[in-house]
Amino acid sequence: MMQERAFVQMIDEAAEYVRGCCKAAQCELPTTGIVLGSGLGGLAERIAKPLTIPYSTIPHFKQSTATGHKGNLIVGTLGGEPMVAMQGRFHYYEGYSMQEVTMPVRVMAKLGVATLYVSNAAGGMNPAFKVGDLMVITDHINFMPNPLIGANLDDFGVRFPDMTEVYSRRLRQRAHRIAEARGVVLHEGVYVAETGPSYETLAEYRMYSLMGGDAVGMSTTPEVIVARHCGLEVFGISIITNQANDLRDGARNDGDDVVAAAQAATQTLSGLIEAMIADHTNI
Numbered sequence: 436m437m438q439e440r441a442f443v444q445m446i447d448e449a450a451e452y453v454r455g456c457c458k459a460a461q462c463e464l465p466t467t468g469i470v471l472g473s474g475l476g477g478l479a480e481r482i483a484k485p486l487t488i489p490y491s492t493i494p495h496f497k498q499s500t501a502t503g504h505k506g507n508l509i510v511g512t513l514g515g516e517p518m519v520a521m522q523g524r525f526h527y528y529e530g531y532s533m534q535e536v537t538m539p540v541r542v543m544a545k546l547g548v549a550t551l552y553v554s555n556a557a558g559g560m561n562p563a564f565k566v567g568d569l570m571v572i573t574d575h576i577n578f579m580p581n582p583l584i585g586a587n588l589d590d591f592g593v594r595f596p597d598m599t600e601v602y603s604r605r606l607r608q609r610a611h612r613i614a615e616a617r618g619v620v621l622h623e624g625v626y627v628a629e630t631g632p633s634y635e636t637l638a639e640y641r642m643y644s645l646m647g648g649d650a651v652g653m654s655t656t657p658e659v660i661v662a663r664h665c666g667l668e669v670f671g672i673s674i675i676t677n678q679a680n681d682l683r684d685g686a687r688n689d690g691d692d693v694v695a696a697a698q699a700a701t702q703t704l705s706g707l708i709e710a711m712i713a714d715h716t717n718i
């Protein structure tokens with residue numbers, strides 16, 4: 436019980452600090468949150484009137500150590516909407532606890548964020564996927580520890596949150612409509628999350644694929660499960676950075692190739708997300 440109170444207090448203190456920064460800079464409190472995973476890094480440059488708050492200055496925030504991930508909260512506007520972006524996320528494989536990985540999402544919820552956009556780099560197991568393709572996440576299979584294990588944080592949500600529509604149907608439809616108008620090809624599929632940091636064996640890729648997975652990665656489900664616990668609407672998208680369905684010819688997985696493939700798709704993906712946020716039709 437004590438621990439749970441202490442954690443909620445840490446979240447409150449972090450949110451209070453960010454709220455103070457926004458007030459001092461006269462910027463509106465965010466209603467949309469974005470986790471700039473691999474591939475969405477370029478979105479940071481599109482944020483208007485950016486206020487950069489380094490994680491190191493925010494009480495109880497950790498530092499991100501992953502390649503290609505910086506460590507700032509950026510508050511500003513995107514598509515005319517007040518938003519906050521996590522420039523750099525925390526991965527479980529870096530050694531953080533699930534509470535540490537997901538705390539920023541709870542801070543966003545405390546600030547008034549109602550919608551969360553999340554991107555990641557993922558290995559494509561669906562044979563129709565090629566490197567550089569985008570996959571709208573329709574659902575997930577989570578092989579990481581559940582971030583809600585432990586005393587329930589009643590301030591945020593219920594003990595047993597529903598997970599039947601984690602990824603908003605409404606936002607998925609919006610993504611397809613906008614992508615079509617822009618001539619951007621969007622796949623759909625199920626994201627499998629495992630801890631990493633080692634990539635999958637060929638047998639594991641085969642198993643995840645047989646289980647119904649289309650892409651596999653090492654992030655996203657912790658933040659998304661916590662976002663749903665807090666009642667946020669969620670949109671998730673993967674950049675296919677390596678073909679996990681075609682490794683038998685001696686191809687190998689390499690972290691640098693994954694980062695490069697994600698960066699190559701960053702402009703397309705950033706444009707899509709910005710247009711989605713700016714879109715005020717109901718679907």
Ligand code: HPA
Binds near residue numbers: 559634635676688693
């Ligand atoms: N497996 C796990 N995580 C990943 C992969 C992969 O093949 N590609 C990018 N992130």
